Amino acid sequence: MSAIAILGCMWGDEAKAKIVDYLGDTADYVVRFQGGSNAGHTIVVDGQKFVFHSVPSGIMYPGTKCLIGCGVAIDPLGLVKEIRNLEASGLTFTKRLCIDEKVGLVLPLHQELDKVNESRLASSKIGTTGRGIGPAYADMTARTGIRLGDLGHPAYLKQRLKEIYAYHGQSLDAQTLKAVMTQLQEAWQVLKKYCMSVENILSEAYLSGARIIFEGAQGTLLDRTWGSYPYVTSSNTIVDAVGIGSGFSARLLDEVLGVYKAYVTRVGEGPFPTEIHGPLADKIRKQGNEFGSTTGRPRRIGHFDAVLGAYSARLNTLDGIALTLLDVLSGLEELKICVGYKLGGKVLTTPPAHPLDFNKIEPMYLSLKGWEEDITGVRSKEALPVNAQIYLEAIEDLLEIPVKVVSVGKERDQTFKIDL
Numbered sequence: 001m002s003a004i005a006i007l008g009c010m011w012g013d014e015a016k017a018k019i020v021d022y023l024g025d026t027a028d029y030v031v032r033f034q035g036g037s038n039a040g041h042t043i044v045v046d047g048q049k050f051v052f053h054s055v056p057s058g059i060m061y062p063g064t065k066c067l068i069g070c071g072v073a074i075d076p077l078g079l080v081k082e083i084r085n086l087e088a089s090g091l092t093f094t095k096r097l098c099i100d101e102k103v104g105l106v107l108p109l110h111q112e113l114d115k116v117n118e119s120r121l122a123s124s125k126i127g128t129t130g131r132g133i134g135p136a137y138a139d140m141t142a143r144t145g146i147r148l149g150d151l152g153h154p155a156y157l158k159q160r161l162k163e164i165y166a167y168h169g170q171s172l173d174a175q176t177l178k179a180v181m182t183q184l185q186e187a188w189q190v191l192k193k194y195c196m197s198v199e200n201i202l203s204e205a206y207l208s209g210a211r212i213i214f215e216g217a218q219g220t221l222l223d224r225t226w227g228s229y230p231y232v233t234s235s236n237t238i239v240d241a242v243g244i245g246s247g248f249s250a251r252l253l254d255e256v257l258g259v260y261k262a263y264v265t266r267v268g269e270g271p272f273p274t275e276i277h278g279p280l281a282d283k284i285r286k287q288g289n290e291f292g293s294t295t296g297r298p299r300r301i302g303h304f305d306a307v308l309g310a311y312s313a314r315l316n317t318l319d320g321i322a323l324t325l326l327d328v329l330s331g332l333e334e335l336k337i338c339v340g341y342k343l344g345g346k347v348l349t350t351p352p353a354h355p356l357d358f359n360k361i362e363p364m365y366l367s368l369k370g371w372e373e374d375i376t377g378v379r380s381k382e383a384l385p386v387n388a389q390i391y392l393e394a395i396e397d398l399l400e401i402p403v404k405v406v407s408v409g410k411e412r413d414q415t416f417k418i419d420l
């Protein structure tokens with residue numbers, strides 16, 4: 001038996017799905033446990049690109065079952081479209097997808113509220129993905145939310161819909177109610193065969209010695225409690241969310257692997273101490289194709305931040321690092337790693353808690369030499385240019401966690417293991 005969590009450790013888009021896919025060929029189960037269609041998980045196989053939003057990326061392997069735990073927020077209409085699109089690209093779902101009946105639903109109402117909130121709060125805009133994630137999680141916490149299992153009970157569903165619209169002060173005339181009911185019931189016709197108890201499946205899987213991968217979405221710095229609040233998402237993303245969001249206690253994990261890009265990116269608003277602008281940022285954005293897979297937005301770019309990196313390694317009790325997009329740094333003369341923050345005459349080695357302090361800190365950098373060589377064909381640490389090895393080891397030393405997987409390109413095989 002082995003259960004491994006693969007988690008984003010910065011602000012999302014760390015190429016988590018690529019690592020899940022790389023380690024997933026022998027997985028019996030791949031499980032999503034938080035987030036929703038705000039995620040954009042990309043896998044490239046033989047030049048063909050697959051993008052997943054709510055479906056676990058283990059669906060790529062025909063022998064793997066994919067579970068969506070109760071901590072995920074599902075947009076039922078979007079999920080039906082996602083399943084149809086993936087089926088059209090040749091992937092099969094029959095008897096392979098299970099969605100917990102307790103997952104909270106993202107309704108069209110939540111997507112409208114997400115947009116309204118963003119425009120209302122011009123001064124403190126979050127820059128959300130517009131997928132209705134925040135309002136949907138808020139409703140689950142407020143106990144006004146609707147869950148997947150409710151779709152199988154039309155009279156109850158109708159009552160819950162009236163209540164949720166009233167709770168938000170929105171009018172719901174008979175025609176709109178009928179239209180929403182029809183949309184949801186059409187989605188239910190597709191989704192009901194996948195609706196079951198994920199915690200029961202996982203408990204049996206654990207007892208039978210199955211290999212289980214928990215696929216994180218977003219990243220630690222977007223965690224709604226531990227991230228750069230309020231510029232965060234609305235789910236918890238750290239390792240403890242595995243238990244809350246799937247019913248499989250995080251205590252049972254054998255390994256926690258943290259995914260970090262070799263540099264840092266962020267989409268949306270919020271503090272970013274090591275952010276860079278100008279030609280260097282443009283070059284990295286171009287080489288790394290740093291545009292959102294969910295919204296297409298250009299991603300903000302920064303130097304590797306070992307202060308935040310070590311913070312997230314500690315919160316997630318990491319056993320190892322998967323370092324991705326290392327190839328993107330080829331050709332840069334100098335590489336900088338942030339090793340501390342200056343704030344009010346003091347040096348911090350952990351992030352400040354208050355957002356106002358985040359804007360005042362001054363990063364302190366370690367400067368390393370870059371490398372010229374194209375490393376996309378490299379498949380071992382020893383074959384990397386010496387300066388790339390030094391860069392990788394600096395990250396290991398600063399985070400005090402070994403790098404166990406390295407990715408040097410988009411394709412599945414452009415990846416290698418170190419002592420894993």
Ligand code: IMO
Nearest residue numbers: 012013038039040127128129217218233267268
């Ligand atoms: P994956 O799983 C990067 C960001 C949004 C915004 C903030 C809140 O692909 O790494 P939300 O729509 O969640 O209310 O937006 O979180 N965000 C992500 N950034 N990758 C993601 O997912 C993200 N999911 C949300 O840009 O700043």
Ligand code: MG
Nearest residue numbers: 013039040041
């Ligand atoms: Mg993404």
